[in-house]
Amino acid sequence: MEMQKLYLLVPVAPLLGAIVAGLFCRVIPKWLAHSAAIAGVGIAFVASILIWNDVAAGNTFDGPLYQWLSSGDYVFQVGFLIDPLTVTMMLVVTFVSLMVHVYTIGYMRDDPGYNRFFSYISLFTFSMLMLVMSNNFMQLFFGWEAVGLVSYLLIGFWYTRPTAIFANLKAFLANRVGDFGFILGIGLVLANFGTLDYQPVFEQAGELADATIRLIPGCDSTTVSLMSVTCILLFIGAMGKSAQVPLHVWLPDSMEGPTPISALIHAATMVTAGIFMVSRMSPLFELSDTALSFVIVIGSITALFMGFLGIVQNDIKRVVAYSTLSQLGYMTVALGASAYSAAIFHLMTHAFFKALLFLAAGSVIIGMHHDQDIRRMGGLRKYMPITWLTSLIGSLALIGTPFFSGFYSKDSIIEAVRLSQVTGSGFAYFSVMAGVFITAFYSFRMYFLVFHGKERFGEPHGEARGHGHEEPHGLAPGQKPRETPWVVTVPLILLAIPSIFIGYLAIEPMLFGGFLGDAIFIDAEAHPVMEELAGDFHGALVMGIHAFSSPVFWLAAAGVVSAWFLYLVRPGIPARIEAACGPIRAVLENKYYFDRFNERVIAGGARLLGRGLWKGGDAGLIDGLIVNGSACLVGRIAILARLFQSGHIYHYAFTMIFGVGAFLTLWIFAPRLI
């Protein structure tokens, strides 16, 4: 009973913080708003640690909180499932959220929406916790949509900027496309299992492994495997939330939001909800190789092609955003290879070092007075030492430098993909290997351009940059950047620590020691990837040392060296390469034309169709022809009838005589008719 109250406390504390900061945002002082919000998240973090302790001791929980709805034979409950997978996510979410809360005090210091911002990020923490702690699909969907809502509110936080309110609508709608698939998947689960609670669904899953479904009723040629359809539909939901191609388009634009939320929502937590969801559904996905192939191919495309885009970006946040897309692709590839624990492991390490990179980018942006263009930075190492060092740590972790956290998780994924037999794993292996070089290249391109080389800031620039920022930005000529205050740098340091060590410490329990236990189900006969991986594993230390002789390491090193050569030693070369590869560059700069296609064909088409149906269907056909048309017809007949009502007696007399004559004629010649 004690523990159950603690479970409840975890989501409720941030919710209360959000309510205090939100409902009274116009009356309470700033310190009260951020204290309430930070207290809420802090309590949730501490409670999560206690729960983690308890779970590590072997205590799990699966039970309802209250009955939300019942209808017919179906019962929908709100409840919690506390197991190692949940508690891992709870720790990641509450820790990163706490860091971001503290950081926000510094980053949003002068913003008029200070209190509102705290309310939103606490509300986000609540929603995300409801998502990960759920024990059923319905509540999962609630959390899923709720984080989407808060993301929408936060991307559009600066609501007077046209780009921000464009980006948030786009994000919401792209996510809704994913949710469209997701809810159909949930519907299939309910229809075939009779419940939405995880436990009974997973227990019965095996019985339905060979079940089929007709996509179109009465058409036998559309018969397909039920599990495959269900899993692919569920995964479409994950594609929206975790920004997989082609539903990735919203994530780069989401950078219109303030940087703290880019770190929290669009890097560390919300975008990984899809990865978490698929891992949670592993008992279902394991039953369908078709679905796993679909997952691995989508993941590979995202991992590789989004990485390329990172190379041509000049906005510091967008570079990090594309690297997030690419890393989400890695996690998805791991899911497809049935290496769920590796995906969750990478999710965790990525949460730390990507949150770190984003917050460091935010620190740079503060230092640069809101100039985000890396071409106008350079040499910041001298002025912002803490930001520089933590950025370096984050970048090293990201590219998979041995012994850093990212190395352990990424290397595990690459090895898992190499061993995987699922259709598409060959392409996936190529993608993740190529991705290593590309990741190293764009990460260190940004790193060198920002922290090393010639100081390019403070120069007058004629080009009007920025994304509709109204406030003046950039350093004045001669002005130097300064290190940010402690509320900004302390979270950086606190995030840098796990970015280095968490991989070394966690790989053994998480991947091979059975910490995740029954939370993840793998059909070891069909997909023996993790078992084989465990056979090759001889401790984290050996793995790190061994890495220096592997091609993965050399690919990453080559990426760093190329970036160093092209952007520090010979900075003239990139421009010449760009000039030589015009068409490729155009494709990359237009992000493979996804945005243009969506805007012109999908959004434009929908508007055109809507207008056509309205003017043509409603106004033209239904109202014009039928409704007003019938009214007109009545009117016309009335006009005709009126002609006979002339009021002249001889007209009536004539009509009468004519009528009698006509009837007589008929009566005589065709009496049957009368």
Added chain:
Amino acid sequence: MSGLPILSLTIWVPIFAGFLVLFTGSDRNSPLARALALLGALAGLLVTLPLYTGFDTATSAMQFVELSPWIERFDVNYHLGVDGISMLFVILNSFITVIVVLAGWKVIESKVAQYDACFLIMSGLLNGIFTALDGMLFYVFFEASLIPLYLIIGIWGGPRRVYAAFKFFLFTLMGSLLFLVSLIYLYLESGSFAILDWHQMPLPMAAQQWIFLALLVAFAVKVPMWPVHTWLPDAHVEAPTGGSIVLAAIALKLGAYGFVRFSLPIAPDASHEFSGLILGLSLIAVVYIGFVALAQEDMKKLVAYSSIAHMGFVTLGFFLFSPLGMEGALVQMISHGFVAGAMFYCIGVMYDRVHSRQIADYGGVVNTMPKFAAFFMLFAMANAGLPATSGFVGEFMVIMASVRFSLLVGFVAASTLILGAAYTLWMYKRVIFGAVGNHHVAGLSDVSAREFLVLALLAFGTLGMGLYPQPFTEIMHSSVDELLRHVSVSKIQ
């Protein structure tokens, strides 16, 4: 149960109050008229409360029954009663009446007494529709309720009010006549006007088909279903805010209620036979109307079209013949009462200040009306079916039921997730977000205490039902189960 005729009170208290308000006469007494109207509306709400507290969820039988002869020559009785399907609508209607009186408080300045009286009388008549168990009594209330709404649109409406009022009246009248023919046929066959007798009466297939189609015309116009929906956007655009709220929240429910009270139980075999037609029309309503809503430039028209799409979910849910679908549809009806009512109220709040409903005349309203923008965001999200709002519950249940019925039907129905979000949030973006659009917006004042109260009441309903819908469905269970059991048994002998 106390001896008070509670259902009669729910009908006659508002009507009596309405006539009382009418007697205050000219606009010189308008403060008195308003106070009286509010008292009357609150009294009307108060007398519905015993329905909730004294309701027995275990039975599907009619409760709070009142029966006394009315026209004995034709065996017409004053016969009232509620079950788990109708009871909630009586409460919802009485609640919305309070909202409407509050909504028109400062806004309506000419013919105040007559305006409030119209709404109170209509409230009583609508309660009569939901509680009548006699066919003729139902028909009288059904037709009588048209008159106040016709007057509200025709007198307090916008520039094209006469066209809209006529269109509204003629559309619904067309359906009503066929309805009357069916009632007379059923009377001649059974020798009684009792609706419950008709439920039990065996009918050959041909008769069922004719009755079903005649009722379909009558109810489809009211719902409204595609393609007889075009009166609704016109009526909404021209109606004053209060008229739109009642129209969306209650009047649209009459057609859907007719399906469950008449079509399904009286003609179960025909209902099954024509279910494909209804499902098709419902899905067209969801998709076609969703796209049409996307193209609207007038906020009221947009919400009117979105109402049609949402009502498509109701008819869809009914004709899936599953408890989940049926209860989902009923939940959707109640939720739509809160959400559509709130959406129209929000538009009314802006219209009172700027005197325009065109989306293009706004932009950046959040800058001057932050509190209002927060409420509007909640209702917009509810309109888009976001979980934790009431808008989600019904949609979720109906989508679940349709996927169970067929993945294809579910696929089309679930498109509302995208379309609903697209038209609602795109409008929200253009109206609320952005920099201040023009000097009208720059001069806006945020909501007054009265407006805040109305919005908060509606928000309470929207959120409460979204977070904890169980009490609502609990009331429906027995009646819905009984209805579905009844519909599954053939009446052909």
